[in-house]
Amino acid sequence: MFKRITCTRIDGGQIVRDAAGEAPAAIFVNGRHLTTVILSPGGFQDFITGYLYTEELIRGVDEIESVRVEENRISVLTKNPFRRGSVKKTILSGCGGAVSYIDTQKLPSIDSDLTVSVPEIAAAVAALPAPGMLDAVALVSGGRIVACSEDLDRHNALDRVIGRGLRDGLDFSRTLAVGTGSATSEMVRKCLVAKIPVLITTGPPTALAVKIGEETGLCIVGSAGTPEMAVYTHPERIAGISA
Template sequence: MFRKIPCIRFDGEGFETIAHDVVEELPVALFVNGRHAMTAMMSPGNFEDFVVGYLFTEEIIKGPGEIESIKVEKNRVSVLTTNPFKSIGTKKTILSGCGGSVSYIDTEKLPTVCSDLTVTPAEVLGAVQSVLTSEIHTATGGVHIVALLDREKVIAVAEDIGRHNALDRVIGYGLRNGVDFSLTYVVSSGRISSEMVRKCLVANIPLIVSRGATTSLAVETAEKTGLTVVGFARGGKLNIYSHPGRVEGADQKTE
């Protein structure tokens, strides 16, 4: 997922030539039933989980059972579905940064969370500390980490230059392994955006946590749909922005 690239470093006193670890970024073209669906700028490897998660969260498929085959050839992934005439919508280019194409957020058409999951602050903070560590991130500083967990274990961890890609990867893993998403939650190293919230809603994941910030639209969307958003989960503290009842003890807060 990374390789060494020569550069000139200034250390405050002088210059030196070094080889620095730089994360890889690849254009990956997705074809569904022979038609170009989108191109994603993403990290290499494990495209199958990403494809299943992406097609599901974009509501192109209802589950992995609708996929006949996935064929990976270098930077091209070809998917054959059980319905070869399935509409895939407008072609997209999904960028690795914040300016990528995202789905339109219409809260009236979004599903609402159906889940009895509750967690403790200690569980959330412990999850953030345990899963959001990465040798690749330490070496390059250039990847996001997203983990899917339940109250007992870490189910899947994905790293990608795009946090949305990483979320699709763990959702795809969960779909391919029969995970009940209503009993899970997501932890992300990056900011929680409205698109991250939308993907969790489609999968019926009731809680999303970040060690960083969230956006106002993410919170507004989550509030209307039953999703719990937790941000700045680090240093023994966290902020609960929506549906605090899912975090044990939050309802007994001191005014």
């Protein structure tokens, strides 16, 4: 995931430093090009499972017939070979894909009685990998991390842990997602598709993420692990605090 790179210090002299690897990967579903993504190398099986699920191209791992990973290409065959699809990113960033303007009436809503405590939030954030060149996302259930991944992009990291959860038969309605960086509308959408009721990030959420979370039942906690930690939506899911 990292490569040793020789560079020149600004004050002179050579130094060797770690540089995060990145791999462009074209995703083909049933022989048709879906999109191209930039990923951290490795762990493509978890990523593609979570990605196809959060893009609502599959409803579970049992709909995947096969996955073939080649250099710069991930080819997926589903049990329905005629299935077509397109990416459903709420906000288009980078190249490829199609914009889907926000209509919360068409998004899934959260139906879970899960509540978490402030100490549980603190423990989950503390268990994340130390801040570095990659974003990290973890799924926590019953007070323990059940899936954790790092990637250049926190949205990819979220897909990776959702994919791992699907492959492990995890009940997402009893989990919370914890990640580095800010909560975005795209992270919110992915949590809604997976029925994850609580999203916690070390940075503040975007205004659009808050709007969607409020209208769909998702609890969003921002700036976790800092004195600025706050509950932005559905504080009733956090035990021991009042709105």
